[in-house]
Amino acid sequence: MALSAEGLACRRGGRLIFEGVGFRLGNGEALALTGRNGAGKSSLIAMLCGRLRPEAGTIRLEGLDDLPLAEAAHLVGHRDGLKSALTAEENLRFAQDILGGAAATPAQALEAVGLAHVGTLPVGYLSAGQRRRVALARLLVAARPLWLLDEPAAALDVNAQAMLVGLMRAHLAAGGAILAATHGPLGLDDARELRIGP
Incomplete structure (x- = not known):
């Protein structure tokens, strides 16, 4: 698999956010997307997901038998995207049913993120860090080759950050x-950096 972008530009609300952004990302590679607040990191991820059309430039995904990028990628956005009234396991089962490509069971995914004990609790009862870990557990219940992560370590304590690094490795x-927007170290020694803005 190879994901490439060339000459990407983003305009939001009539204002040019960034232009001339390009990269190439292949199997076994991680790219840390950095830049100040408002530089366009989340907007670039939205372009890769197909939720935002580039002002200019091209995005290509090769080597996956014409699989659309939206079906090759997992997104964990800066909002957790969980249904508060559903239990942690129900949220993961729902994600697995929608995404397809079953991998770990919801119970196995919760165990992997250290939350086996909260599987039957509505996620509305969980702390911000626990909710974030449930959101990250979605990466494990459906197999997709590309992870798009927007501030994946937000609300995570030190132990949970180490768990995240283990999942990424x-x-x-x-x-x-992996392409991850981050304000801090990603924790992956071999990750390259793509900085947007000054």
Whole structure:
């Protein structure tokens, strides 16, 4: 798999946010997307997901038998995207049913993120860090080669950040790829950096 972008530009509300952005990301590679607040990191991820059309430039995904980018990628946005009234397991089961490509069971995914004990609780009862871990557990219930992560360590304590690094390393070792917007270190020594803005 190879994801590439060339000459991307983004305009929001009539204002040019960034232009001339390009990168190439292949199997087993991680790219840390950095830049000040408002530089366009989340907007770039939205372009890759197909939720925002580029002002200019091209995005290409190769090597996946014409699979659309939206179906090759997992997104964990800066909002957790969970249904508060559903339990942690129900949220993960719903994600698995929608995304397809079943991998870990909801119970296995919760165990992997250290939340086996909250599976039957509505996520509305969970702390911000626990909710974030449930959102990250979605990465494990459906197999997709590309992870698009927007501030993945937000609200995570030190132990949970180490768990996240372990999940990312395992995904890369299995041939996956990661593009992550971050304000802090990603925790992956081999990650390249793409900085947007000054």
